[in-house]
Amino acid sequence: MLSDRYLSDDVRALHLSRDLYEVMKAKPILSPHGHIDPKLILENKPFANPVELLITPDHYITRMLYSQGISYESLGIVKKDGSATKPDPKGVWQIFADNWHLFRGTPSRIWIQEILYTLFEIDEVITPARADALYEIIDGKLKTPSFLPQALFNRFNIEVLATTDATSDDLSVHKKIADLALTGRVIPTFRPDDISDPLRADFQGALTQLAKVTDIEISSFASLLQALGKQRAHFKAMGSTATDHGVFSAQTLAVSDAQKEQLFKAVVGGATDEATVGAYRAMMLLEHARMSADDGLVMQLHPGSLRNYDKKFFTEYGTDIGFDIPVSMTFARELQPLLNEVGHSKNFRMVLYTLDESTYSRELAPIAGAYPSVRLGAPWWFLDSINGMQRWRDAVTETTGYYNTVGFIDDTRGFCSVPVRHDVARRFDAGYLAREVGRHRISKYEALELASDLSYNLSKDFFNL
Amino acid sequence: MLSDRYLSDDVRALHLSRDLYEVMKAKPILSPHGHIDPKLILENKPFANPVELLITPDHYITRMLYSQGISYESLGIVKKDGSATKPDPKGVWQIFADNWHLFRGTPSRIWIQEILYTLFEIDEVITPARADALYEIIDGKLKTPSFLPQALFNRFNIEVLATTDATSDDLSVHKKIADLALTGRVIPTFRPDDISDPLRADFQGALTQLAKVTDIEISSFASLLQALGKQRAHFKAMGSTATDHGVFSAQTLAVSDAQKEQLFKAVVGGATDEATVGAYRAMMLLEHARMSADDGLVMQLHPGSLRNYDKKFFTEYGTDIGFDIPVSMTFARELQPLLNEVGHSKNFRMVLYTLDESTYSRELAPIAGAYPSVRLGAPWWFLDSINGMQRWRDAVTETTGYYNTVGFIDDTRGFCSVPVRHDVARRFDAGYLAREVGRHRISKYEALELASDLSYNLSKDFFNL
């Protein structure tokens, strides 16, 4: 039955899967990690058309099309310099439909078909022949008030939606959203990547901006910390409960205050050698942890992606356009300085994500299964798929249990994909738990309790939502 | 039912598996990567006996027997110096049958039993007691005309069989095969490993031979490239559509023409230090890619094996005798220079293989899911097994889809294993796709289309067959 989709392909587990899914489905959505632009919600403008809703902003979609030779230009992707061809959206949609077979077996396919089914009541697989008709159905609905972002937000049954916000954001958008009387909260997440990596083009500018927004002159590392502390307090005041750190390596480093100042001076002075830059990054990461141990913002760490891998695409289209490639990762030695310092701290909380699945059972589960401050984040980016979730639960649960993980993270830039991603994850978990009951590994009663915990309580509690 | 073997152990998927397998079974075999000696086909001599057909040339078999203490000597393996004991083949066959239990759970067992069943009509598991009788049945058939290589070739329904050929091969054997009017083509593959690795014993000799066969004096790197270009053109003229690169590391390096000449001079002059050799190899690998972007030969890259691991076996028996051991691999940083230079080139095509499964979801699928020039090769060497294929499809499909892969690669030295390897892979894929339909991840219609694509179209198209 279609209503049983993604629950379980094991007939004996199906009945219980349904019961567990009912429990999960009733829970509101907690989305403590994602990349929805808060302005989308505040401004409440209708989505322009199916292409701008589903294709252009989704680099999972655009990279796959490009992988078979379809240029970003032909899709109308805007370049770094703001320029773009203006292809007819119906033409782009047709290209998309003509190539829908490329997505077979991918989560993108599931999410898009789920959006079509649950939101637009389209119960068919996208095909070239039906492209035009589907475009019209979607486009028509997008023009109705019930498809405006705020209406959708309420309909999605979102309790909390966390956005990702720059170090020096004044959060004025969030302030205005708070006044909207939505049925759920939209909260910011503090992401200080720009001031943490001296090799970023915007590093110096980010320091200047932080100084400006906090009204603190950043002439030393101590004053940088002071400014960061002030801005973190501002984020907390606006509802934030977490920070987010997209670093290349998980390396941390404990150094003296004098050494911190020295490193700060060096990188502000323009040092770009690997040793200095590496030490600054590692020292800074531990500093963020110390601040979290101090103010209680949950630290999210997701290392391991070689960003802007392709020179040509980076030059033409900029960041986050599908050309970030994961690399081999290790965590144990890298996090040792951090964990030895704040790992037992009552106030410290950290969520670890990875793109290298070999770290699941080797390092991440053993660490989260010992340190009270550490929880494992759900599979992330290329891994937040049904097989990906299966491998993750299989690999980490036996060492770290369910209770040293947090709930599903949608990590999305596509607003309409928020509810379907959570729904697919819940369906998967329902099937997973049902099978565990069949395997005599948990009782039915425990599975029911876990259904609530995985879909709601774990994130609620650990992220302080 | 025996006819359902390897399709699926899921009863609900079985019916559809059968339908999908029927589609696949009807397709001729495309074998774009393998190691059959073309002379075997040209000379069309009968196979001497069951041992020379199935045991001696197959290092999967001999290494497993040795792993339990059975010496290569007792199996009659020929040494590097040409010497060999001459054990009675019936005795060797008995040793093999006595130890058949060692292969339980391995693909070798499946392939050999499939050869016995489909080719020799032997429907029983090999046992010590039946060794002699089975030997006689096989040996008897081998002496009949229908078991001559050319008769088998036609019977196997092979459309294209690619061999692997040395840099300076004159391809006279292929020329003669082309005149045989077989029902399929036998095409060469250009494998310039000898001139690419300065540490190979035959490096200098290979340069000399290339100079001779192309009639180009190789006194500079520029002239080496010229000679390689000429030989590649010769391969293309003889039907070749691909090159093959068995390197230790995937490292590539972009350097100036002057630096290329410098490196070339150094290694021809005998430099063996790691820095120079590493730079030469990495620079050469990028050069092969540039030539592929130029002439359109599909570049196959399979790095990651520590060749000739065992000194004693290398000294006594030489290369390719079962003592190559995979090592930890990474691809992302290594291939960045290559991909940044030719990754978007319209004419460039590359197939990536790995022996390190941790690279599947971490690096390979993300790269192939973005670059139009890159496809993932099927699981290779130790991994071309049923569980191996399962892990591979599970790990890569969600990120790269089916259409950024190529079809099954048999990679075999055993002629009779060509059809059974493809058949087992097709059976596995039929079951895999049927299960995906049951999981609501593709429709039945899509599964039928995929059945054709995985078994035929993907390789046909990407390898230009």
Place this chain on the structure above:
Amino acid sequence: MLSDRYLSDDVRALHLSRDLYEVMKAKPILSPHGHIDPKLILENKPFANPVELLITPDHYITRMLYSQGISYESLGIVKKDGSATKPDPKGVWQIFADNWHLFRGTPSRIWIQEILYTLFEIDEVITPARADALYEIIDGKLKTPSFLPQALFNRFNIEVLATTDATSDDLSVHKKIADLALTGRVIPTFRPDDISDPLRADFQGALTQLAKVTDIEISSFASLLQALGKQRAHFKAMGSTATDHGVFSAQTLAVSDAQKEQLFKAVVGGATDEATVGAYRAMMLLEHARMSADDGLVMQLHPGSLRNYDKKFFTEYGTDIGFDIPVSMTFARELQPLLNEVGHSKNFRMVLYTLDESTYSRELAPIAGAYPSVRLGAPWWFLDSINGMQRWRDAVTETTGYYNTVGFIDDTRGFCSVPVRHDVARRFDAGYLAREVGRHRISKYEALELASDLSYNLSKDFFNL
């Protein structure tokens, strides 16, 4: 049915699973690798209470409780200096029961519930409400003669139980146990870690002690080898068949006798630099292999854990308290010197364990599938779980077969967990083999033979038990 637990969740495999499990269940237990204190058996004192039986000595349990903020102090764990709070055991048991949900999905949960069921006839999931009642039942039985260690030993149907013993142990405890007329043997295992790692705090003391116990002055590396040889002979005389090496890296190194003496002098003289220490460790590891090739003690190698990861816990509680974290591992290059020297030696036997699952198909299976001296040890430590065993068999069997592995290793410090760990592993294997029959990969007859081999013969033969 409860009696079918952990056999298979595949209905079609269930019937055969039961038959295979019957074969396995009838076999006595061979435990060639574990950490039961032999004094526990010799002294034959009753277990104090449920907490000292099941919680305090089991760092799988204590680390999980700590991972959710329950202090070791509140559990009454004894500190390094011998001090401990003395919490009421009933209170500790209540904490344990209150947090039993943390263990859902972990092997600890399975083992503890199995102990309760099979040993204490408690057929219910532990809950907070039932904590007290369960405590009384267990505690009551512990006070009866049939729950004394020697009675349990006989009841467990153990044929051989290997303990782990320090380099200089005089084995007097084992000598006395030998006189007890138990129904099975308790044998020592030689574990010379202390004299193998110059950075261990007890390194110099260990040398002194070895000199004392062997009455050989250790003034040179040659005399150290002589002393080790004498002590190994002593272990062999007391029934030992194996050594055990818990090293950080698998690196081995072949050096001249003169270099050995030089390295020995350096580390005895206090050298702690990485190069010297690394060379000493690597050279020593190869030396242990040479001694094994000489005296036939089976060498067990389990590298890859970053021991005493947490400074605070190491300072307060010492070693083996749940804060050892695995790291990324490789084997191929590291073992090459060792395998090239003794890998073909008739008398040499080595069992390899890993904590890094990416090494299964990449290096370990290819090595064990070629070298007659090498077998793969069962999944170890964090990996000796049902999913862990599934991944292991799936990843290694296709390359190395079943016969280049050894049987299950319980590796436990908890005496009552010995039989249940073996039982769960046998149940898993029964289901695994039954499914393989259903997949047409082995015949029913072969599965029955494998049932005996995996549960008994493989360990019996390779460990010389």
